[in-house]
Amino acid sequence: MWVLTPAAFAGKLLSVFRQPLSSLWRSLVPLFCWLRATWLLASKRIKQQLVRREPDETKEEEEDPPLSTTPTSVNYHFTRQCNYKCGFCFHTAKTSFVLPLEEAKRGLLLLKEAGMEKINFSGGEPFLHDRGEYLGKLVKFCKAELRLPSVSIVSNGSLIRERWFQNYGEYLDILAVSCDSFDEEVNVLIGRGQGRKNHVENLQKLRTWCRDYRVAFKINSVINRFNVEEDMTEQIKALNPVRWKVFQCLLIEGENCGEDALREAERFVIGDEEFERFLERHKEVSCLVPESNQKMKDSYLILDEYMRFLNCRKGRKDPSKSILDVGVEEAIKFSGFDEKMFLKRGGKYTWSKADLKLDW
Numbered sequence: 001m002w003v004l005t006p007a008a009f010a011g012k013l014l015s016v017f018r019q020p021l022s023s024l025w026r027s028l029v030p031l032f033c034w035l036r037a038t039w040l041l042a043s044k045r046i047k048q049q050l051v052r053r054e055p056d057e058t059k060e061e062e063e064d065p066p067l068s069t070t071p072t073s074v075n076y077h078f079t080r081q082c083n084y085k086c087g088f089c090f091h092t093a094k095t096s097f098v099l100p101l102e103e104a105k106r107g108l109l110l111l112k113e114a115g116m117e118k119i120n121f122s123g124g125e126p127f128l129h130d131r132g133e134y135l136g137k138l139v140k141f142c143k144a145e146l147r148l149p150s151v152s153i154v155s156n157g158s159l160i161r162e163r164w165f166q167n168y169g170e171y172l173d174i175l176a177v178s179c180d181s182f183d184e185e186v187n188v189l190i191g192r193g194q195g196r197k198n199h200v201e202n203l204q205k206l207r208t209w210c211r212d213y214r215v216a217f218k219i220n221s222v223i224n225r226f227n228v229e230e231d232m233t234e235q236i237k238a239l240n241p242v243r244w245k246v247f248q249c250l251l252i253e254g255e256n257c258g259e260d261a262l263r264e265a266e267r268f269v270i271g272d273e274e275f276e277r278f279l280e281r282h283k284e285v286s287c288l289v290p291e292s293n294q295k296m297k298d299s300y301l302i303l304d305e306y307m308r309f310l311n312c313r314k315g316r317k318d319p320s321k322s323i324l325d326v327g328v329e330e331a332i333k334f335s336g337f338d339e340k341m342f343l344k345r346g347g348k349y350t351w352s353k354a355d356l357k358l359d360w
Contacts, residue, residue: 069332069339070115073347076303078104078138079124084156086180086191088224090252091124092262097305098129105141107307107324114328118150118351120176127159136168143171150351152176154220157206158194169213173353176218176245179203181227182235189226190268207239216242216353223278224249224268236285242356243349244287248275250296253316295345298338311336 080093099107108119119142126135135153142151152174179199181187187199194202203219210217219241221232236244249268251257256265272292279290302310308319313336320334342348350356 068329069335069337071111071301071328071332072115073118073120073342073351074111074116074301074303075120075122076108076307077122077124078134078305079126079129080305081128082123082125082156083128083158084125084192086222087263088190088222088249088256088265088268089263090250090255090265091122092255093124094262095305098134099305099307101134101137103324104138104307107303107322108138108142108146110323110328112146112148114332117148118152119148120152120154122154125156125159126153127155127164132159132161132164136164139168140171143173150174152218152351154178156192157202158197158199160206160209162209165209165213165215169209169215172215173351174216174218174242175206175210176220176243177203177206178220178222180221180224181230182232183227183230186226186230190224203239207241214353214358216356216358218243218245220245220247222247222249223270223275225270226268228270228274228278231281233282233285236282236287241287242358243289244285246279246282246288246290247296248272248292250293251315252312253314255317258316289346291345295341298336299341299345299347301332301335301337309335309337 077091079098080091080095082089082093108116111119121135121138126132129135139151139153142148150173151171153172154176155178157177157179178192180190180192182200184193184198184200187193192199207217209215217239219236219239221227221244223246249265249270251265251269254260256263275290275292279288282288297312297315302312302317303323304310304317304319306319307322307324309323309331310317310319311334312318318334318336320331323331
């Protein structure tokens with residue numbers, strides 16, 4: 001084709017110029033049409049050859065789709081009700097709703113199938129509903145039937161009885177008890193007063209029960225304006241928890257600050273430097289695990305009483321749809337969960353009591 005084209009073109013020209021001038025213009029029209037058709041055909045073939053030879057750059061530039069989030073560790077706040085009135089509480093009693101037991105179990109099964117390894121039950125106060133029986137049944141279900149590696153509870157400890165340990169202690173890996181001060185007057189100021197009961201004395205009793213019933217003992221403390229200058233080193237070492245989680249007081253709009261909030265936590269807030277000084281004062285405590293506002297805000301998968309993931313990225317708790325309605329994979333897309341920060345803050349640790357090798 002390409003060899004014959006110049007010869008064919010020359011032939012056309014000769015035939016045109018042999019004609020009289022009057023018919024020259026009539027001959028040029030089909031000539032130009034022939035040239036245009038030939039040029040278009042050649043251009044099309046060249047483009048096809050280039051497409052075959054060149055790599056598909058668009059495929060190389062496309063980014064891989066984001067990996068789906070696995071709910072490795074989930075915090076299920078199945079109730080918002082509480083018998084305390086801590087001034088900085090970030091999950092307040094806005095509803096009294098608690099899922100029927102079988103519905104809660106269905107949701108937990110969905111989470112297990114999606115990859116959950118650890119479940120932490122919290123509130124509110126989780127031992128308040130049905131005197132701890134509802135909680136106990138969920139704990140047993142997660143360990144005995146779902147066979148989760150870790151089942152834990154966060155509680156203020158005031159409503160726990162030894163009978164609960166007798167019935168459900170074998171299914172619980174970790175009990176975390178909230179204790180913000182070893183000064184009972186400070187506990188009252190914070191909102192952890194128990195009337196005639198002493199919060200610190202109760203903590204000692206719970207520590208003993210955890211040892212007797214082989215449950216790993218943990219302490220959670222929120223560092224705020226009323227305890228930031230306290231030195232808890234001696235007491236923490238004596239209690240010897242597996243972990244002492246130390247949180248910087250955090251503001252959440254609609255929970256403990258803002259127009260719709262049930263608490264006004266602004267007076268409890270401390271600065272980053274004050275928090276760092278508290279940590280420096282307790283640097284000799286080997287079990288200390290600090291969590292600043294930056295580490296804490298988006299590094300937890302929080303499930304509310306309706307089994308909705310709560311997104312805290314905008315400084316408030318925006319709920320997803322319930323996993324009971326749309327499934328875990330769809331709901332978790334709206335969780336705002338920062339998995340990198342979760343790992344950076346040490347969110348995944350030795351959390352099964354079978355692996356802790358504790359000296360009971």
